[in-house]
Amino acid sequence: MKLSDEFENLIEKQLESFGCSSGIEHLVIYLATAKEGSKAGFELFSQWPVTNKFLLPIDDDPELKVSSPNRRWYPLQDQDILIGVLRVETSLKKSEWPSLLDSRLKALSTSLAKIFAIEISRQKNVEEIRFLRNQVDVIIHQLRNPLAALRTYAKLLIKRLGSDKASIEIVESMMSEQNQINSYISSFEEVNKALKVPFGIENERLLLLPNLDSGKNTSIKELLIPILDRGKANAKLQNRLWMQPSIWPEWANYRISNKYGVIAEIVANLLENAFKYSEENADIGMLIGELGLCIFDNGTKIPEEESEEIFKKGFRGIASKEKEGTGVGLYLARKLARQINGDLMLIRNLNEIKISKELQIEKINFKNIFFLRMPIKLLQK
Secondary structure (H helix, E strand, O other): OOOOHHHHHHHHHHHHHHHOOOOEEEEEEEEEEOOOOOOOEEEEEEEEOOOOOOOOOHHHOHHHHOOOOOEEEEEEEEOOEEEEEEEEEEOOOHHHOOHHHHHHHHHHHHHHHHHHHHHHHHHHHHHHHHHHHHHHHHHHHHHHHHHHHHHHHHHHHHHHHOOOHHHHHHHHHHHHHHHHHHHHHHHHHHHHHOOOOOOOOOOOOOOOOOOOOOOOOEEHHHHHHHHHHHHHHHHHHOOOOEEOOOOOOHHHHOEEOHHHHHHHHHHHHHHHHHHHHOOOOOOEEEEEEOOEEEEEEOOOOOOHHHOOHHHOOOOOOHHHOOOOOOOOHHHHHHHHHHHOOOEEEEEOOOOOOOEOOOOOHHHOOOOEEEEEEOOHHHHOO
16 A cells, blocks of 8 residues: 655654664664565665665565574564564664663554554545545446437437427426436536545546446447437437448357447447547548547547546546536447456557458548457457
8 A cells, every 4th residue: 555655754754863872773664564475575665864775575585584683573563463573673772772762662663653553544534435436437437328329319309399389398407407417417526526535546447337238148239229329310410421331240240248248338438438529520430440440530639748648537638628528438438348358549540450341441530539448359258
């Protein structure tokens, strides 16, 4: 666990103030470690005097394998938990070791153990809050997609209803309720932002999985068609040119396991971004090929210097500064892609991937192309 810089500075000051005692040459604090897949040990945390000399963990330091009359060890123990040890090197001979110094070092080790225990507990609480905050960010982002879809279909329904005013009023009431839910979500988002905890936890899991029937094997094509239909409807409402494949590669028809349901979430996030951040007249669509699929738009080109930054959590690019958002979509999409042994990247041209020849792609001015590389060999298993 990484303890705060402020806490590390505090410990350094504690050692420095004690290091002035007569006869003490070196004070070292080692913390107990128990990393997964390795044996427990003790690693350096702090020392006095502060030097550039690198100290090995206790088990790996050859100097410590030989006992010395000038060295003593004091446990940093809180109740039944051994947090670490304090190593004391002196110029004193064993017969010259004053009992008062020994008592002071014991008191120091007891105090250090207590403040370490408090700090470790505090850090665990911070990490738990951070984890929960990140989970809320993910939930908020995932809730917006289906709500946006409901609004799109409601608008299309109003167009089809024509002069049926009674039915239109019902649909408009539904849209009003949808707006109210969006307001609640935005309020929840503001409350979550108020928690002053920095991003840092990298183990978000998808809390709202796409709806996959566990009793029925589906395919990538069957998974994506409803999302593409939603995109087509949205494009129609906004008078955009929309493109989607009519010929699908063989891998898109493989029967897949439930874990690949996240592909729907990835594509939905990419399309949401394309509609949200591209200009109103920008073309949008999906291309598919032998290696994976692409979501494209011909809106404002994402700057070269942002091509990797946009996948960092919380990052808002130039095009998104004036629009509402959490900076979660692309971060989450890439994370999910890599969880299934695929990848997501922003590419500048289609030369590196094989796209279906049925599409007259030479007529489209691609500005932003997000390529989702599929784990095709794994999809067959």
